[in-house]
Amino acid sequence: MLRVNGEDALFEGSVSDLLMHLDIAPRGIAVALNGAIIPRSEWTTTIVPLEGSIEIVTAAAGG
Numbered sequence: 001m002l003r004v005n006g007e008d009a010l011f012e013g014s015v016s017d018l019l020m021h022l023d024i025a026p027r028g029i030a031v032a033l034n035g036a037i038i039p040r041s042e043w044t045t046t047i048v049p050l051e052g053s054i055e056i057v058t059a060a061a062g063g
Contacts, residue, residue, distance in 0.1 A: 003053045015043040018054070028059045 002009050004018070011018055015031055015038055031038045032055045038046050048054065 002048065002051060005054070005056055011048055012050075013048060015046045015048060015054075018048050019043070019056070022056075024056060030057050030059070031055070032057075 002011060004011070004022070011021060013021070015033070016026075019026055019029075019031075026040070026043070031043065033046065033049075034052045
């Protein structure tokens, strides 16, 4: 089963497709697939697996 930010999900497509499906703007975020950061330049070509873990995190200002 695929998990997106800790929740079960059913999805087929690329990382970019997933972000659009979830209505997440790509600016200021990072995406990790099974613990490895996916470079933004590879979002359109990286296919989301049917099983695994995706974490989508938003950059936060502050210190």
